[in-house]
Amino acid sequence: MPESNRSRSSSRRIAAAVLLLIPAVITLYSVAQHIETSKFNEAPMRPVDPPQVVAAGKALYEKNCQSCHSADLRGKENIGPNILRSQDALVDMHGESLEPIIRGEKAGLTNHRILTEKDDVAAVAAYVRSILTEIGSQGRPPGDSLRSPNILVGDAASGKQYFEAKCTRCHSAEGDMKGIGKKISSPKTLQSAWIRGNHFGVPVPVITATVQEPGKPAVEGTAIHVDDFLVTVKLQDGTMQTIRRTPQTKVEVHDPLEAHRNLLPTYTDKDIHDVTAYLVTLK
Amino acid sequence: MKLRIFSFTAALLLGPLSHAQSVTHEDLMRPLKDSWLTYNGDYTSKRYSSLTAVNRKTVKNLGLTWIAKMVPGNEPAPLTGYSRVNAPVIVGGEGTEQRSTRGGSIKGTFLENNGVLYVTMPDNVWAVDARSGEVLWHYFWKTRGGTHIGNRGVALWHDYVFFETPDNYLVSLEAKTGKERWHRKIANVEGGYFSTAAPTIIKNHVLAGVGNDIDAPMFLKSYDPETGDLQWTWYVTPQNPGDPGLDTWKNLDAARHGGGGTWVAGAYDPETNLYILGTGNPTPSWQTGLRGDGDNLYTCSLVGLDVDTGKMKWYYSTSPHDTHDYDSAQVPVLVDGTFKGHQRKLVMTASRNGYFFVLDRVTGEHLLTSKLSDATNWAEGYTEKGAPKTNPAKDASIGGTLISPASGGTVNWQPPAFSPQTGLLYQYHVDSYSLAYLTDPDPRGAMGLGGKEEVGMGTTGSYVLGIDYKTGKPRWRRKLYGTGFGGGGLLATAGGLVFTGDGSGSLVAYDAGNGNPLWSTRIGSVSNAPQTFELDGHQYVISAAGDTVYAFELK
Known part of the structure; x- marks a missing residue:
């Protein structure tokens, strides 16, 4: 091994040199990091000043x-x-x-x-x-x-009224919404969650499709792909089936979140802020 | 003597070929037919081909004829087809280091001339044999940086190719070999500029536009296609005391930093000699503390520029005082047609802000504004000039403001198509929603696209619209199965067809009259606008999905 030929003192000198080099290497490394690109527009970075x-x-x-x-x-x-x-x-x-x-x-x-x-x-x-x-x-x-200012600008009492008038057909403060303000601790995330009907970290509800071809039994399953020409569904037994659409084929797609999306045009910004202010109180 | 005979024969054989390769002003003036010589097909920007072999009846027989995958970067292209020879790679650029090329998908329009297609990605141009998909040469530009978001394609003039790079160079190549002739710096990449646009060539002018998200002055530059010399610069916003439009800004400093990108190619009207293009949004994008309450001209406008002088002859603001990043950088379409019983020279645009506009293109006179869907909620009523009136209550706010469309727009850069047969303008329309949070309430406003957080809330519908310009209302609305835009733009043909991506993995053809789906092929997410051309009596339909070009013919 080449190392065995070295004297102790030279090894020490190398060790000292390595130690001395560490900050230099770190500096070089950080310079190299900076030379890559700016996060602004991927342009080459300027030389770093001392x-x-x-x-x-x-x-x-x-x-x-x-x-x-x-x-x-x-x-x-x-x-x-x-x-x-x-x-x-x-x-x-x-x-x-x-x-x-x-x-x-x-x-x-x-x-x-x-x-x-x-x-x-x-x-x-x-x-x-x-x-x-x-x-x-x-x-x-x-x-x-x-920067992240507190987004809670609504009125919880008005939000409660709105919730009770418009949301209780499907939701309840004592049922599915119980503790929602605790489960989703960020008001901003909570606001997105109730408007979209789901939120990050929670599986998106499954979209299903029913395909009815003339003279055949209806096929129902998880919607994998739908377009004007083909429908692919995953059947209950786990197998996939793709069906070519004709003008006589009836395709019904059931998206549990569609009802939530269809509410988007009905909200005022005040409704949104009030409902969020109310939901955060459901601890 | 033998040699001379050979030369004579060669001259006879090659003469017409090399002549045909050269793209003249007369070629560029022709309506779109057998070739595809400029970004929007021809100067009217209709993307309407008069080819009819592929039509409502025959489209069902359209089948794949070749596939070609483009490999960006400084590497030999993989062998394609039956070739045993790697296409030459020509390397240029001012960058010193090898950098990975991001945005590696084809979002541009191909040009086709004399059997050669010109295909691009950021930093990359390929000449591709239009009959076989074989790569003939590949030019790679070593970049200095810049936002690598897309490249919209090349321009052709005489025997030369022109394109823009993300680090803001206008590069000219020899069309035959891909060898570089010259490159010119359009703008400083360090200043935040990046260039995605396809240059437009009109007479002896190469028009090159730019983008920039930080609060920078934007401009369109005109270069001499032969020498690369700068001919004129048109600034979108006022740059000096006394400049027109300055009274629509809080002060000169605001105007000088007012943005208004020129990142989408426009249309050209030879009769008035006007280049008509849409400009981008004002900056800072979401807050107006520094901008003031004015219209912030000439951002978010359709403008008519004299192509020889770069002087603006008229403008119409389609989104006065924008506060949602709704660039009006969409392709305007020139149509000669009747409007309210009179024959008129029109220009029309379906804007990112959800509204459709028709103007007189000679004078800029406003003729029609229509709101394309009820979802669009950022404006309330109309200004006295007929433009949507921005509703300050729909600006980004601390508690979150529900806006529609989301900042990406009902449509974005995707070029529309127009069919004179149906009188319809075809364009995507997405009813998207987002919550716009003001995160930096500093009265000075933020910078660039900062000071806000935008959170997507989903879409209630995604469509291709066939818009009747006489009423501004969609005559048909074809639902798409994705949540975004169908693809990278549209094509209309005299065969009564509209081609587009369907937003869920297919290239499709619709009946131009009613939007009924007629043909589809699952090539993946279509990333550019479908195109058509004719070679050897065969009509080709081509489109890209990601990094791959697909060509179809009647089988």
Whole structure:
């Protein structure tokens, strides 16, 4: 084995070198990660700036830029534009586009002439670039997917009234809906669930079909495929059967969720919010 | 001497061939028939073929003639048919690394000229033998990135092919060999731009459009097809003080970031020299804090541009002040027909927002708006110009707003078809619902498509409509068996047929007069618009499902 020829000291030196290399490898790895693509639009990522430069840039931004462009860089109306949607910022790789703007060299930006040190200007540009990498897909601002305001804006008492008037033919607060507010703890999920008639994690009710060909016994089973020409059903014994449709073939499809879908045009937004506010109380 | 005779014979044999290959302005001006030379078949965008061999009576005999699977990327194409030779792969592009090509399905329109089909996926163009399905050459573009959502196809002019890439290059190839002639940067991928459109070529202009979801200025650019030189740029929204339409925005900064993509090819009216296209939605898409309460022109509009200057002659806003990402980037169709007893030059469009519009295409005068289904609920009544009036109560809200259609629209990019025989415009219509939650109540509004969460609530119906443009009402409504669009667009023929995907795994033909289903074949989810052309006296019908092209003939 080649290793056996090595002296102890050289092994130690290698071990030390490996230890020293770990952070470097991690850095390289993270750089490699970043080089892949941006989550914004799959474009190649810019080179990553050293964290200490970004941190210095952040401090300078807060002191000199934030009052007009906001802490989140999304600007203040009629005072400072949103930097995150600025083409000049988005195309910047290493300061070539941002730095002249920060220095106030572009027309109409004389009020930018605050930072004079070259390194300070570069640091602010580095900080801006670091935030640009946080833009989400389809141009969403940083942190957009984390925002989740409380959607409970309805009136539970009105929701109870609506439920009792419109839903109790099929559902009851003491029966199938008992504890629904506990079973589905997220009000947003609960709202989707009752409107659709089912929700993620619960099996979708089976759609069945009855096919009646002239002079033949009706075939009934789980609807696998239906179109204008063919119907495929899975029979009770587990076998599948495909039937060619003719103008005389009668096909009835029974979708348990169809009734729920047909209610969609009847809801007002207030109905929806009220019913949800009521259902969350069914703990 | 022998040699000379041979050359002479060769010239006789090859001369007509090489001549026929070249696509002239006169060729592009002809109504759709034996070839398919531009995205929407011809400049009227009717996707109406005058071929009649395949018709209501014979369509039952339509059978498979070849299948060709396209393999994207920088690899030799697999051997197809009886070939023992791999087709050449020509590699171009500014990207430095090999990147997997996503969106690997065919959503574009093929062009057919002289027995050669041009097929695309993002970053990939194939020349395919239209008689056999054999790949003749494959061009692969190494990308720098950009949203790889789809590619709508190539343009042809003289002996050249033109296409756009997701990282926003207009690339020109030699039609015969696939060798690159030049490429030009249309927009910066770093700025969020991506390009899916099929370029349109009119006279000596290559018109290239773009998309972008972040709040960016959008434009249509015109290039010289010979040199690749930029001729003009038309911005969709005002970019400078004093620009028309600026009073429909809160301020210049809002207008400059106002979006309005140009990602679907339009139609061309030679008499007025207008290129007529639909523009995309304003940005930020869902919140208007920065945009103001105005119409946000010229987003979500039909516009008529002088093709030589890029100057707008008229516009009509089909979704003034959009707040639901309802691009009006649908293909407009040019029809000469009677309207209220008068012969008129019309343009019509079935928009993503659920409404149908008819205008006078010479003046832009509004003639008709109709709501295609009762489900559509985002608007209340009409503006004084006859456009649907957006109902602010149907904007995204914290508690969730039930909107119909969902932001994907009653229809999206899928090109419609129009038959002069029936006077009907054929288009998909999906009654979809979603809950639109406002997640970022910041009065400044969000950016791009942010600040909201949209949760699908299902669909109550999915159809192909045959819309009578004189009334704006569907004369027939064919139910589809899926919950989405039937496929990637429609084709109408003089054989009295409408071809489309049926949304549940088949390519189908309907009777154009009443929507009755006449023929179907289970090739999988049809991903582009079916097309037809004629070669050696045979009428072909072609369509794609995923990465595979299927060709049919009468058997």
